[in-house]
Amino acid sequence: MPSSTKSVLKPLKSPIPTGELSVIEKSKQLAAWTAVDQHIRPEHRVIGIGSGSTVPYVVERIVSKGAEANKDRVFIPTGFQSKELIVTSGLVLGDVDQYPTIDVTLDGADEVDVELNCIKGGGACHLREKVIAEAANTFVLVADYRKNVEYLGTNFKAGVPIEVVPFAYAKVLQNLHHVLGSPNATLRMARAKAGPVVSDNGNFIIDAPFDREVMVKPYTIMAQIKMLTGVVEVGLFCHMARAAYFGNQDGSVTVKWNDGKIEQVKA
Numbered sequence: 001m002p003s004s005t006k007s008v009l010k011p012l013k014s015p016i017p018t019g020e021l022s023v024i025e026k027s028k029q030l031a032a033w034t035a036v037d038q039h040i041r042p043e044h045r046v047i048g049i050g051s052g053s054t055v056p057y058v059v060e061r062i063v064s065k066g067a068e069a070n071k072d073r074v075f076i077p078t079g080f081q082s083k084e085l086i087v088t089s090g091l092v093l094g095d096v097d098q099y100p101t102i103d104v105t106l107d108g109a110d111e112v113d114v115e116l117n118c119i120k121g122g123g124a125c126h127l128r129e130k131v132i133a134e135a136a137n138t139f140v141l142v143a144d145y146r147k148n149v150e151y152l153g154t155n156f157k158a159g160v161p162i163e164v165v166p167f168a169y170a171k172v173l174q175n176l177h178h179v180l181g182s183p184n185a186t187l188r189m190a191r192a193k194a195g196p197v198v199s200d201n202g203n204f205i206i207d208a209p210f211d212r213e214v215m216v217k218p219y220t221i222m223a224q225i226k227m228l229t230g231v232v233e234v235g236l237f238c239h240m241a242r243a244a245y246f247g248n249q250d251g252s253v254t255v256k257w258n259d260g261k262i263e264q265v266k267a
């Protein structure tokens with residue numbers, strides 16, 4: 001190609017401001033960088049980008065590979081936040097209706113158990129997150145050490161996030177209280193708005209805490225909640241992740257695989 005017609009790639013921009021990171025932020029960054037390095041291969045073209053405070057470090061690492069490495073790629077967001085991250089970084093945005101098969105999706109989690117089941121939806125994005133995770137050939141979780149637990153609900157006490165259509169919320173709450181054994185299930189209220197949190201899909205979110213004996217079998221309770229009419233999606237992701245990356249305080253990363261293998265990676 002003559003040099004005059006050569007197209008010039010626009011430089012990408014990191015979403016992370018420069019400066020010192022706290023131990024927790026550093027551990028999120030370590031998990032994200034290691035997962036990107038191990039799972040995004042040069043031939044991958046369609047990449048799912050999850051939500052939450054760990055995901056900007058995923059995008060930071062992708063951006064650090066440069067415009068040339070990312071030029072033929074499209075990035076699929078799980079909600080408003082990840083859409084903004086993709087666009088402001090200069091990456092190419094797509095949607096799952098155009099790309100129903102994704103090479104790899106990386107996403108955060110509220111908590112992950114020993115079998116890589118996880119709670120998601122702390123940011124009310126779990127409907128789109130589950131679609132983008134299911135569409136992916138490989139689904140990978142990234143989190144800091146506080147999320148690495150034996151059973152779900154150990155540290156994350158808010159409960160299972162449940163997206164419901166607005167007109168059905170009272171009926172779903174009643175069923176959760178009296179039929180499914182979550183007497184403290186509540187409608188999630190907004191902090192800087194009067195009224196409930198409204199998801200990116202225009203729905204409400206219920207948070208339903210369950211006892212330990214229920215949470216040790218997450219698939220069972222997930223299926224029971226999903227059967228309630230008016231429920232759109234449940235923030236329990238069971239048997240979906242290929243691997244989970246947890247950044248630790250000492251600068252190492254614990255990698256748990258879906259076959260039960262556990263590795264410690266030194267940064």
Ligand SMILES: O=C(CO)[C@H](O)[C@H](O)COP(=O)(O)O
Nearest residue numbers: 052053054108121122123125
């Ligand atoms: O599921 C999510 C949003 O719906 C997030 O991935 C989850 O809440 C984890 O977020 P963070 O990395 O900020 O702890």
